[in-house]
Amino acid sequence: MKFGVVVSEGPYTHQASDTAYHFVVSALEAGHEVPRVFFYHDGVNVGTRLSVPPQDERNIQEQWTALAKEHEIDLVICIAAAQRRGMLDENEASRQGKDANNIADGFRISGLGQLIEMGIQTDRLMTFGD
Amino acid sequence: MSTLHTVNKSPFTNQSLLSCIAHAKAGDAVLMIEDGVYGAPAGTAVADALAARAGEVSIYVLGPDLAARGLDAGRILDGVNAVDYAGFVDLAAKHDRAVAWL
Amino acid sequence: MSEDVKKFLYLNRKAPYGTIYALEALEVVLIGAAFDQDVSLAFLDDGVFQLTKGQDTKEIGVKNFSPTFRALGDYEVTKLYVEKESLDERGLSADDLQEIMYEDEDDDWAEKPSIHIVSRAEMADLIADQDVVLSF
Secondary structure: OEEEEEEOOOOOOOOHHHHHHHHHHHHHHOOOEEEEEEEOHHHHHHHEOOOOOOOOOOOHHHHHHHHHHHHOOEEEEEHHHHHHOOOOOHHHHHHOOOOOOOEOOOEEEEOOHHHHHHHHHOOEEEEEOO | OOEEEEEOOOOOOOOHHHHHHHHOOOOOEEEEOHHHHHHOEOOOOOHHHHHHHOOOOEEEEEHHHHHHOOOOHHHEOOOEEEEOHHHHHHHHHHOOEEEEEO | OOOOOOEEEEEEOOOOOOOOHHHHHHHHHHHHHHHOOEEEEEEOHHHHHHHEOOOOOHHHOOOOOHHHHHOHHHHOOOOEEEEHHHHHHOOOOHHHEOOOEEEEHHHOOEEEEOEEEEOHHHHHHHHHOOOEEEEO
16 A cells, blocks of 8 residues: 655654654555655754754654665655745755755655645555644 | 544643544544543543544554553553554554544 | 546644644645645634634734635635534634635536535535545
């Protein structure tokens, strides 16, 4: 079965991205597919490569990046939500005249259409938020 | 055709759990996760409301979230079953749609 | 309707302005409209506050997005279900909501209301009838 996953809260403040991560790991272990995870609302903040949590804590972004590499998961950050919150990839930073970008490896910025497409193309849509 | 409902809020903070169980249909499942697990113990102010639907709606609680919060799995309401993340995935696969009561 | 059309329900349970969920939900609805799916919007619990008349955000410095609901018909989003019990609990009635109309192309472009007031039981049936439920 194909699962689509929405993460709609930021890391650390809310448990949503952790629960989503454990759900995806378990779904993959059970032989299901998770072709895409869509990050919306403050969930876009999961994809910053600039977070530096204390060493004895999980690094939520690194967990997702590693999982996505191993299982070819498309980690999509909503562009509209991302721009509001200062999440820019190299192209967007240059297009918007900003001096930095912060999207982590394994994540990409794209439009809300990717969320709808995920709903159309998967068997179940799971939402993790607050 | 049935639905897996997930609730991640303490029922003592807002109405999500009560709204969820008021909208769940016979044959549906309700899974309490994150702070939603505070709704699972017996003897709380929401226990009667949950118990009233526990016959026709299957009610589950996410064990790892119970454990994290120091809630004793032995004290949860009769008819509420604990599952792990693999069980969460099974519930999502078994039902036709998932609805998150955020 | 072809087989690749899914029933999408946007489940709106949060009030506007205090948090961004209602606004960003509406942004998904507007983009999603281009995908020609069978779209419905549900307003229950505090979500009913999104549709009230007379919202004026000038003094809080936040964009008033409530007029956008009246444009949904242009995007062929014409099914807005509002739960009666949620209105009652909040001391509201249908008269407190904006009038949202659409032109029915299958009925000589007759103007029809997009808002349908439904009971809690009907809301439960609506949810149970969906392929995809997006929660906000």
